Amino acid sequence: MKTWKHAAATAAAAAAALGLAACSSETVAGGGQDDGTYVIGYDSYFVGNTWSAQLEAEFTSATQREADRIADVIVTQSDNDAQRQISNVQSMIARNVDAIIVTPISPEGIAPVLQQAEQAGITVVLNAQGADTDAYASYVNVDDEDFGATGAEWLVDKLGGNGRIIAINGLAGVPTSDLRFAGAKKVFDAAPGIEIVSTVDGGWDQATTKTAVESVLAANPDIDGVWSQGGSMTLGAIEAFEAAGVPLVPMTGEDSNGLLKKWQALTEAGDTGFDCIAVAKPTWISARALENTLAVLDGEDVPKDEILDPEVITAENVGEFVRPDLPDSLWVNTEMTDDEIRALFAS
Structure with missing residues (x-):
């Protein structure tokens, strides 16, 4: 990657x-x-x-x-x-x-x-x-508040309105991050059965998020879902669960190709604990x-x-968006040509 x-x-x-x-x-x-x-x-x-x-x-x-x-x-x-x-x-x-x-x-x-x-x-x-x-x-x-709310609504519905979750933000004080969490928080506050066990800043970075989620899981392994506002951060959360030996749970994410590839691989492997929605800006x-x-x-x-309006990728259409032939770093909701994408992410 x-x-x-x-x-x-x-x-x-x-x-x-x-x-x-x-x-x-x-x-x-x-x-x-x-x-x-x-x-x-x-x-x-x-x-x-x-x-x-x-x-x-x-x-x-x-x-x-x-x-x-x-x-x-x-x-x-x-x-x-x-x-x-x-x-x-x-x-x-x-x-x-x-x-x-x-x-x-x-x-x-x-x-x-x-x-x-x-x-x-x-x-x-x-x-x-x-x-x-x-x-x-x-x-x-x-609308970044709608972005955050869209993933939160999906997660609440997926958990049947009850569950202990981790919330993963980008960076505190950055308007995009704050607005997305504000939108999600409104949804969670309206669902009394949802408990946010921990809120962490992942910095939109996979490794940073993995470390942060590992710390949460060490003290709270009984987690039912993850709300994440970034694709790389969702990948980091998945890695943290796998490293801790904790069964995967429904997670929200973003339209990064790396997340979509991992999502498809988990689906093909028959991991029934994991499901996802990718919200796109x-x-x-x-x-x-x-x-x-x-x-x-x-x-x-x-x-x-x-x-x-935020666009979404779900289990029903993820196969239409994932690009196995292109880099993990690609954000799949793009108007760029394949040659332009390869030039941007060239090794």
Whole structure:
């Protein structure tokens, strides 16, 4: 299985393979070019895990498909640093780009600079994360509370409304993680027979989650289910159960190919204790953000807030989504071609 470090290191290589590296043109933008094309600024908020690396790669793939409408693409890297992101957006404003697509690291902290961009006549589109301001033309995301609730509802139903569970979050304080757990917690609070034995932060990382769940199981081996908000974390939970010799239980997850492969293998092996639902926040959100950006620049109407319903993979359709021929690191709900995927996760 490819690690997040590998995905981060190859994100730029994948962009080059697609024919679109981050550009540094001095083209003067603002209102479009004489030929009707545009200069697009894109801030890559993080490439420290496979989902965020694929989010950027989906954007790069989409710019290739729209190459005849784009004069230049200016990509900055924020490395999950809110202050760096603010500086990156300020730099794009100074370069007078036509549009800025950004995934806010700090929804509150970035608000003033987005207001500056709007005042400068630059189209702002929020990509997979909101901001505490109305200074944007379009916002594309999956409702993260619904994401968390969707898995929780499945788990409560699977357990018949009763059971002791482990809840696995990403990172406390990260809006996506907090919102997903808030959605799940509402469901669990409405099911008095469900007891959350332990809530752990898995950091969206398989090894970290395995260690955390092993510690929980050492003190509480009688677990009936696992709510997890990430595919790699669900894999780590499975490994922890297997290492502890504890029978597998129903678990929620996400649409990572590695989890789907393991899920299919367990099903084929006849493990009747395990079942799963994979909830998807698709990485093609960045491609939709670009689509909306170009539409706004062309003077078309787009939804200001395009909040998508989470998509799900269940036991009934997992075989339609799992890709045994592609890397574990792939997020299967993608618009990228197989060649683009292999370039992103190349060994």
